[in-house]
Amino acid sequence: MDKLIKGALQFMQEGFNEHKNLFENLKEEQNPHTLFVGCADSRVLPNLITSTLPGELFVVRNIANIIPPYRIKDEYLASTAAIEYALYALKVQNVVICGHSNCGGCKDINQEKAKLLPNVSKWVSQLDEIKQQVDFTLELNHYEGQHGLRSWMIEKANIINSYNNLLTYPNVRQMVEEKKLSIKAWYFLIQTGEIFEYCEENGHFMPLGEKK
Template identity: 50%
Template sequence: MEENFIEHKELFEHLGNKQTPHTLFIGCSDSRVVPNLITNTLPGELFVVRNIANIVPHYRLVDEYLATTAAIEYAIYTLGIKNIIVCGHSNCGGCEALYQSDEKLAKTPIVRRWLMIIDDIKKEVLKDKDISPAKRAWVTERLNIINSLQNIMTFPGVIERLKSGELKLFGWHYIIETGEVYNYDDRIKSFKLLEKSIDYDKIYSQIFTDF
């Protein structure tokens, strides 16, 4: 613990006064998903929001407690972040729970309610009557990432910031078994592998806005 502090002493002293993260990372609460390891970033670079299945709800003003929405709102309008990454992952238990029976989810009614946000994805996936469990998981995880990207654009002013270049938006599918990361390319409506054959620093310098 002390060795880590000494190694980053100047960084921690700089961060002691304020935070200036350049990227909002929206990921799953899964213990195998570690944002700073995936992005090769230091403390202070990422503002992190994590929930079951990395879901982003539509922006709305209601009389309830909206933890994910509040955190995203704070990152965009208070911290002025320059990049947003929605990072889903393989073997996502939250996405898999979408297909479990009410009986199996009886002990987790709040989880069941939360997953209702992406119930339309379930309906779309199940249109394929012959889909295998493995393909069902893969397709659900990716459609969920795309859905969260679309919902981020319901936040006030986000579309305008994207058009002006003030903000960049990325959808990642992280493959736990291999460490591969696929980035969603909206132009071709497909996920493309971020090549690992080059240095990670080069990968992220290509993606992140200078900070």
């Protein structure tokens, strides 16, 4: 906690002055150009990996960067509500869905841990079908037991699934077709800092900047 307090004091005394005019302009309202949906993982920092300033990104973070299908229910839908707000209240022009390597949320949870993490287990159960599909593919191609490959495939399939789920939100598909909204699906490789972008045309993730 001491480190956090010292950091906050340093920001107030030094860091804030660097962007004083920017914060002054932001004091009444925000007008972010991009909704960034990412994992809550402490190693994935949206503003750092996109080199953006305060006010540019509206950030939604949860375990495993999951976008559930759009629905209206009498329960607290935190991620859905935040995405809904970004799309229809803030009217962002872009959406980035960013998954990453070695994602704990995409790993299996054993029964013992599930008892300690009931809400986490329920949340990541949305990935069960993805995991089943990946396991079937690995078995079909005789790659059973390739745990690194399995994790890599689940992480990327989860990003694509979130991309498809975003298209279930009201009018999103139409906004994309009319070029009023751009959606990008990224995979961040933590150990190298590389970002790969999903190419819907060929179904592959390609190095960012090389996608045609």
